Amino acid sequence: MASVLATLLSATLLGLDGRVIRVEVDVAPGLPGLTIVGLADAALREARERVRGAIRNAGFIYPPRRISVNLAPADLPKGGTSADLALAVGILLGSEQFRPRPGRVALIGELSMGGEVRPVPGTLPMVLALDRRGVRRVLVARPAAAEAALAGDVEAVPVDSLADAVDELRSRRRRDRTRRPERIDLSPGGAGAAVGGEARVVVGAEPVPDLEDVRGQAAARRALEVALAGGHGLLFLGPPGTGKTMLARTVPGLLPILVGEAALAATIVAWVGAVEPLQALVERPPFRAPHHTSSYAAMVGGGPRLSPGEITRADHGVLFLDELAEFSRDVLEALRQPLEEGRVEIARAGRAASFPARFQLVAAMNPCPCGMAGADDGRCTCREGVPERYVARISGPLRDRIDLWVPMTRVAAREFLADTLPESSAVVAARIAAARSLQLSRPPHRLNASVGGRPMRLLARLGPAAQARLRTLADAERLSGRGTDRLLRVARTIADLGGAAAVDEAHLDEAARFRAPAARPIDALAAAMAGR
Numbered sequence: 001m002a003s004v005l006a007t008l009l010s011a012t013l014l015g016l017d018g019r020v021i022r023v024e025v026d027v028a029p030g031l032p033g034l035t036i037v038g039l040a041d042a043a044l045r046e047a048r049e050r051v052r053g054a055i056r057n058a059g060f061i062y063p064p065r066r067i068s069v070n071l072a073p074a075d076l077p078k079g080g081t082s083a084d085l086a087l088a089v090g091i092l093l094g095s096e097q098f099r100p101r102p103g104r105v106a107l108i109g110e111l112s113m114g115g116e117v118r119p120v121p122g123t124l125p126m127v128l129a130l131d132r133r134g135v136r137r138v139l140v141a142r143p144a145a146a147e148a149a150l151a152g153d154v155e156a157v158p159v160d161s162l163a164d165a166v167d168e169l170r171s172r173r174r175r176d177r178t179r180r181p182e183r184i185d186l187s188p189g190g191a192g193a194a195v196g197g198e199a200r201v202v203v204g205a206e207p208v209p210d211l212e213d214v215r216g217q218a219a220a221r222r223a224l225e226v227a228l229a230g231g232h233g234l235l236f237l238g239p240p241g242t243g244k245t246m247l248a249r250t251v252p253g254l255l256p257i258l259v260g261e262a263a264l265a266a267t268i269v270a271w272v273g274a275v276e277p278l279q280a281l282v283e284r285p286p287f288r289a290p291h292h293t294s295s296y297a298a299m300v301g302g303g304p305r306l307s308p309g310e311i312t313r314a315d316h317g318v319l320f321l322d323e324l325a326e327f328s329r330d331v332l333e334a335l336r337q338p339l340e341e342g343r344v345e346i347a348r349a350g351r352a353a354s355f356p357a358r359f360q361l362v363a364a365m366n367p368c369p370c371g372m373a374g375a376d377d378g379r380c381t382c383r384e385g386v387p388e389r390y391v392a393r394i395s396g397p398l399r400d401r402i403d404l405w406v407p408m409t410r411v412a413a414r415e416f417l418a419d420t421l422p423e424s425s426a427v428v429a430a431r432i433a434a435a436r437s438l439q440l441s442r443p444p445h446r447l448n449a450s451v452g453g454r455p456m457r458l459l460a461r462l463g464p465a466a467q468a469r470l471r472t473l474a475d476a477e478r479l480s481g482r483g484t485d486r487l488l489r490v491a492r493t494i495a496d497l498g499g500a501a502a503v504d505e506a507h508l509d510e511a512a513r514f515r516a517p518a519a520r521p522i523d524a525l526a527a528a529m530a531g532r
């Protein structure tokens with residue numbers, strides 16, 4: 001018997017991304033044995049035992065021949081057990097134990113010694129990768145079929161065992177297909193929470209406060225609306241008791257639900273490390289609020305298994321950092337790359353991973369260690385220069401990424417007693433959703449905060465008067481080209497909230513009022529808090 005080469009498609013996981021792999025199995029005369037080449041990790045090398053057991057226990061013959069397995073592309077590191085099923089089927093095809101019907105199909109699944117097909121973590125990103133390659137049919141373990149079906153156009157064929165898979169590959173009969181499950185919200189704690197409407201949103205065990213419950217703070221409410229409408233970085237700055245944290249915690253009730261690619265991406269991230277296959281898309285944008293004592297690895301990613309951190313778990317959502325200045329310098333410094341690129345690269349012990357981190361930053365902090373700087377009653381007990389150094393912890397690059405700086409003072413009693421009810425989250429959320437869909441419907445189909453520099457100049461559509469005002473503002477605030485661009489982005493968002501086609505002077509002026517206090521932060525803040 002001559003040698004027979006069988007080629008099959010499978011997939012592996014690299015970080016959170018699925019990658020297609022080609023499993024080439026050559027069964028030839030010679031000394032019996034199985035060799036695997038192509039950057040396989042330990043789990044994959046151990047596939048030898050699982051595959052041999054599975055083939056025998058499924059009632060087939062493990063061929064007493066020389067079996068060579070090549071995993072391609074050669075330079076892609078391949079890990080895990082997702083290619084077990086493809087490997088076993090390849091051996092059966094290479095030893096001509098069955099004849100497949102034609103058609104492009106991929107196989108994803110781990111095998112037990114007994115021949116059962118088991119689900120593997122990361123089925124969804126793997127199927128998405130196969131989908132991008134034009135594969136329309138994927139055999140997966142039955143428990144993972146619902147997850148695979150979330151990928152959309154791909155037909156997910158559930159199989160229970162190796163024998164079942166062979167049957168599927170050679171049979172002509174149609175079996176039950178796994179339908180795309182209903183889109184229900186399974187985000188952490190989000191189950192059952194209504195999207196908009198009357199019901200209150202719940203994240204984790206804590207109920208999300210409604211803007212209706214936040215008294216006063218008109219400027220801060222407006223800043224929050226602008227920030228969420230355009231995806232801009234936001235910082236609330238003020239003494240304790242001003243409602244910074246409560247306002248930030250209304251965010252989950254203000255963001256529109258995710259659709260399409262964003263929902264798929266959020267789903268993949270939400271289920272990082274989950275053992276059970278997932279059943280539904282996550283549609284509620286993540287809201288992560290890690291404590292300031294969180295470690296670098298917990299925040300940014302890393303650890304022995306190169307796991308993603310909070311900034312990745314906030315992908316397509318909001319990362320809320322309360323007491324921003326209390327986070328470690330390393331963590332603050334590490335926010336720079338993701339805020340710029342939407343990704344984070346982490347490395348440990350010679351291994352590297354790249355994770356998505358397209359989060360919006362919402363932060364809050366006291367203006368000084370005692371918390372009272374800038375308050376009009378002069379109760380700050382910090383020594384001279386201390387408040388300045390405290391605010392300076394939010395250093396250059398991070399500072400540049402925060403487009404809206406919002407000084408907050410305590411709410412006067414009369415505002416608590418006012419008989420007009422503040423706007424509810426539902427009302428504000430509707431305006432935010434409308435402004436966002438305006439942005440996403442025009443090229444380049446991104447939120448204003450993540451649009452490149454040059455298109456923003458065009459998108460702003462400044463008339464002559466607005467151009468003159470922009471020059472005046474840029475001179476007065478000594479804005480760099482980048483600073484001017486970021487001012488324009490916020491102004492564009494303010495125009496979008498008002499449904500205006502072009503950015504005018506009023507939009508620019510409002511955007512300028514939100515900018516970071518210039519050279520002497522505390523003085524400027526104190527002035528701002530005292531009513532500008």
Ligand SMILES: [Zn+2]
Binds near residue numbers: 368380381382387
């Ligand atoms: Zn102080």
